[in-house]
Amino acid sequence: MPQIRLQNLVKRYGHLEVLHGIDLQMAENEFTVLVGPSGCGKSTTLRMIAGLETVSDGEIFFGDQPVSQLEPKDRGLAMVFQDYALYPHMDVAHNISFALRLQKRPKEEIKAKVKEVAEIVGLTDYLQRKPGALSGGQRQRVAMARALAKDSEIFLFDEPLSNLDAKLRGQMRAELAIMRQRVQKNMIYVTHDQIEAMTLADRIVVMSDGYIQQQGSPEELFKHPANKFVAGFLGSPP
Ligand code: ADP
Numbered sequence: 001m002p003q004i005r006l007q008n009l010v011k012r013y014g015h016l017e018v019l020h021g022i023d024l025q026m027a028e029n030e031f032t033v034l035v036g037p038s039g040c041g042k043s044t045t046l047r048m049i050a051g052l053e054t055v056s057d058g059e060i061f062f063g064d065q066p067v068s069q070l071e072p073k074d075r076g077l078a079m080v081f082q083d084y085a086l087y088p089h090m091d092v093a094h095n096i097s098f099a100l101r102l103q104k105r106p107k108e109e110i111k112a113k114v115k116e117v118a119e120i121v122g123l124t125d126y127l128q129r130k131p132g133a134l135s136g137g138q139r140q141r142v143a144m145a146r147a148l149a150k151d152s153e154i155f156l157f158d159e160p161l162s163n164l165d166a167k168l169r170g171q172m173r174a175e176l177a178i179m180r181q182r183v184q185k186n187m188i189y190v191t192h193d194q195i196e197a198m199t200l201a202d203r204i205v206v207m208s209d210g211y212i213q214q215q216g217s218p219e220e221l222f223k224h225p226a227n228k229f230v231a232g233f234l235g236s237p238p
């Protein structure tokens with residue numbers, strides 16, 4: 001059974017239709033990357049899955065369950081944005097454990113969880129620092145750790161590396177690939193960066209202008225692009 005399925009997903013803002021009927025199936029624990037130029041509808045798709053945007057037409061399924069009427073908090077997912085959205089007055093440990101403390105989980109459990117995820121993202125030595133005293137890459141790690149701490153089944157990433165400089169982005173890309181091996185969960189990752197898409201994805205979904213152009217494994221799309229747009233975007237040889 002596919003874990004996440006989008007069926008004829010349409011988004012309209014007033015009279016303007018920005019997504020024209022997206023059909024997509026993701027297998028369980030697959031790392032799916034939505035890639036395409038700015039404005040093609042990647043964030044809108046992700047925000048609909050998260051419940052941050054209403055669905056104009058079509059349906060989203062998690063397993064057998066239609067979820068488009070569920071509140072974001074009832075969808076069991078964690079999301080990482082490009083702007084981190086950290087709490088500036090809290091140290092790293094408290095940022096990471098924020099959701100767990102809201103849920104009033106036992107102190108010992110919270111402590112163990114913070115330790116576990118800090119280790120995964122390489123923040124063990126920074127738990128007492130405030131976000132203002134961290135680099136961009138470290139802040140992004142905190143945002144990742146906070147998402148991981150929630151123990152969700154579904155992780156959504158919207159261009160998490162796009163605010164980093166090229167060198168750091170390369171390093172974080174490699175770390176993400178390692179993190180992904182350790183955390184076998186459903187992950188949907190949005191980027192306009194072809195290299196990020198090619199290195200991280202089990203399945204790549206190439207979008208343009210509110211349509212899916214092609215989907216498949218990175219190798220499949222690179223070797224057998226369905227059209228000129230996909231070939232040009234992924235840099236396939238002519
Ligand atoms: P991407 O993430 O691929 O850059 P988006 O999903 O953010 O693209 O946007 C897709 C299209 O929807 C764009 O043309 C954008 O201008 C439009 N759009 C996004 N949000 C709104 C909104 N709140 N109102 C009207 N149009 C919007």
Ligand code: MG
Nearest residue numbers: 042043044159
């Ligand atoms: Mg976007």
